[in-house]
Amino acid sequence: xxxxxxxxxxxxxxxxxxxxxxxxxxxxxxxxxxxxxxxxxxxxxxxxxxxxxxxxxxxxxxxxxxxxxxxxxxxxxxxxxxxxxxxxxxxxxxxxxxxxxxxxxxxxxxxxxxxxxxxxxxxxxxxxxxxxxxxxxxxxxxxxxxxxxxxxxxxxxxxxxxxxxxxxxxxxxxxxxxxxxxxxxxxxxxxxxxxxxxxxxxxxxxxxxxxxxxxxxxxxxxxxxxxxxxxxxxxxxxxxxxxxxxxxxxxxxxxxxxxxxxxxxxxxxxxxxxxxxxxxxxxxxxxxxxxxxxxxxxxxxxxxxxxxxxxxxxxxxxxxxxxxxxxxxxxx
Amino acid sequence: xxxxxxxxxxxxxxxxxxxxxxxxxxxxxxxxxxxxxxxxxxxxxxxxxxxxxxxxxxxxxxxxxxxxxxxxxxxxxxxxxxxxxxxxxxxxxxxxxxxxxxxxxxxxxxxxxxxxxxxxxxxxxxxxxxxxxxxxxxxxxxxxxxxxxxxxxxxxxxxxxxxxxxxxxxxxxxxxxxxxxxxxxxxxxxxxxxxxxxxxxxxxxxxxxxxxxxxxxxxxxxxxxxxxxxxxxxxxxxxxxxxxxxxxxx
Numbered sequence: 001x002x003x004x005x006x007x008x009x010x011x012x013x014x015x016x017x018x019x020x021x022x023x024x025x026x027x028x029x030x031x032x033x034x035x036x037x038x039x040x041x042x043x044x045x046x047x048x049x050x051x052x053x054x055x056x057x058x059x060x061x062x063x064x065x066x067x068x069x070x071x072x073x074x075x076x077x078x079x080x081x082x083x084x085x086x087x088x089x090x091x092x093x094x095x096x097x098x099x100x101x102x103x104x105x106x107x108x109x110x111x112x113x114x115x116x117x118x119x120x121x122x123x124x125x126x127x128x129x130x131x132x133x134x135x136x137x138x139x140x141x142x143x144x145x146x147x148x149x150x151x152x153x154x155x156x157x158x159x160x161x162x163x164x165x166x167x168x169x170x171x172x173x174x175x176x177x178x179x180x181x182x183x184x185x186x187x188x189x190x191x192x193x194x195x196x197x198x199x200x201x202x203x204x205x206x207x208x209x210x211x212x213x214x215x216x217x218x219x220x221x222x223x224x225x226x227x228x229x230x231x232x233x234x235x236x237x238x239x240x241x242x243x244x245x246x247x248x249x250x251x252x253x254x255x256x257x258x259x260x261x262x263x264x265x266x267x268x269x270x271x272x273x274x275x276x277x278x279x280x281x282x283x284x285x286x287x288x289x290x291x292x293x294x295x296x297x298x299x300x301x302x303x304x305x306x307x308x309x310x311x312x313x314x315x316x317x318x319x320x321x322x323x324x325x326x327x328x329x330x331x332x
Numbered sequence: 333x334x335x336x337x338x339x340x341x342x343x344x345x346x347x348x349x350x351x352x353x354x355x356x357x358x359x360x361x362x363x364x365x366x367x368x369x370x371x372x373x374x375x376x377x378x379x380x381x382x383x384x385x386x387x388x389x390x391x392x393x394x395x396x397x398x399x400x401x402x403x404x405x406x407x408x409x410x411x412x413x414x415x416x417x418x419x420x421x422x423x424x425x426x427x428x429x430x431x432x433x434x435x436x437x438x439x440x441x442x443x444x445x446x447x448x449x450x451x452x453x454x455x456x457x458x459x460x461x462x463x464x465x466x467x468x469x470x471x472x473x474x475x476x477x478x479x480x481x482x483x484x485x486x487x488x489x490x491x492x493x494x495x496x497x498x499x500x501x502x503x504x505x506x507x508x509x510x511x512x513x514x515x516x517x518x519x520x521x522x523x524x525x526x527x528x529x530x531x532x533x534x535x536x537x538x539x540x541x542x543x544x545x546x547x548x549x550x551x552x553x554x555x556x557x558x559x560x561x562x563x564x565x566x567x568x569x570x571x572x573x574x575x576x577x578x579x580x581x582x
Binding site: 004005006008012013015016017018019020021192193195196197198199200201203204207208210211212213214215216217218219222 | 383385404405406407408409410415417421422423424425426427429430433434435437438439442443444445446447448449450451452453454456457458461470472473474475492495496
């Protein structure tokens with residue numbers, strides 16, 4: 001996170017101009033992604049799930065963390081992407097890359113349309129409308145069983161090889177590398193986006209919407225734009241889940257999934273890009289471990305963790321690390 | 333000469349309560365005018381009508397001769413209408429420099445750019461910084477706004493507005509809430525505003541108004557009571573009664 005340093009000898013202008021430069025710590029998540037592949041080959045299927053949830057959380061961070069749009073309906077777009085990828089694979093072609101594109105575009109369009117409608121409102125009304133959208137879409141998927149498989153889920157998805165070369169193998173190696181590359185590209189894009197003037201203006205809208213109107217910002221257009229982009233990326237995450245698991249069920253569109261992704265992001269830290277990485281990883285791994293110990297009771301511990309984070313670490317795990325680092329710096 | 337800003341028969345009612353009653357007002361290019369009136373006279377409503385935060389019930393608003401009555405806020409700003417707020421309306425968590433860069437980027441139409449790093453628009457950052465230096469805020473450029481004393485925060489309000497290169501600048505009580513020891517800095521900044529900007533100041537502080545304004549409009553109960561030079565206003569019996577008189581009692 002950019003923290004201007006008034007005591008630095010570097011001029012204020014220069015500090016602002018340099019702020020997007022890559023910090024070595026930003027490579028840490030990628031070392032972890034690569035390390036997992038070589039050191040923990042038995043965990044690659046879980047690893048892919050984690051990468052997909054990171055992507056989903058990252059898409060949420062763009063609207064929740066940067067633009068300040070609070071939503072409990074983000075699974076709507078994840079689900080639209082997941083179903084689109086599944087239906088496309090069954091009825092058009094099992095070629096994965098074009099499937100990703102189609103699913104991303106479909107989710108983006110749904111995001112654009114719903115954004116145009118619901119972003120006229122804010123606060124509690126907006127929150128309720130995001131919920132309404134996820135329920136509407138889930139119920140539609142449930143009723144449209146002839147194409148979605150309804151409550152049984154969409155079965156019989158078979159994916160072709162990526163570039164005609166890489167088969168989705170039973171050890172999840174291809175799925176892992178595939179998810180990692182997609183996540184990497186999205187990370188590059190998201191990083192550019194939040195450091196662009198557009199991204200800065202989203203922060204402005206979050207910080208003070210009245211001021212943004214007064215400097216001539218077309219606020220609603222900006223919000224709808226980022227909402228559509230975020231929806232598209234959520235759809236991309238959903239499509240990855242479909243392609244790597246070769247199944248889609250109604251749970252991709254559930255309110256629980258919408259809530260879980262918010263929990264992951266809050267856990268990691270909102271509005272800082274890397275909160276998605278750490279939050280999704282901690283959540284998914286904790287869930288996996290806790291569910292092994294007790295398949296019913298594990299949610300209790302997730303709840304406990306969330307209570308602790310919200311009460312004692314408002315900036316999430318990354319916020320906590322920040323505080324620890326600045327404490328160490330003060331001591332030395 | 334086309335007025336920089338003009339209102340014709342501007343009206344606004346909240347239900348049965350008229351808060352702007354047939355206001356005809358005009359601001360010439362480069363003007364130094366003030367709008368005064370007792371509490372509840374409708375000064376802030378008038379500003380909100382001009383800037384588009386409120387829609388008028390009737391009447392017209394012209395900016396440089398162009399009808400902007402139905403135009404959204406953003407469009408008015410793009411056409412040269414800048415304002416400051418009575419209560420600081422800033423990006424408190426961001427640095428002073430970032431606050432101004434936000435306005436400068438928007439003014440230059442770069443704020444929607446999503447495929448380049450903000451840092452690659454070096455010119456915008458430099459422009460914002462030189463503006464801060466002009467207002468003697470250069471040393472505070474990297475401080476978060478919330479850590480500045482209130483008086484300096486008021487200057488950031490003005491810096492943001494100037495970053496939009498307005499042709500008309502509405503200053504809504506620029507010295508409100510500022511301790512008297514710091515008002516002088518704000519006054520001198522206002523006095524040094526570029527001469528080509530038409531400035532309308534809404535103010536309670538009579539000393540500031542009489543020092544700054546070449547022409548004063550007195551607003552009472554949503555209507556213009558009288559307009560004139562500071563000397564005329566000071567001598568006007570009606571003004572004394574409704575405004576200055578009230579001040580003596582209050």
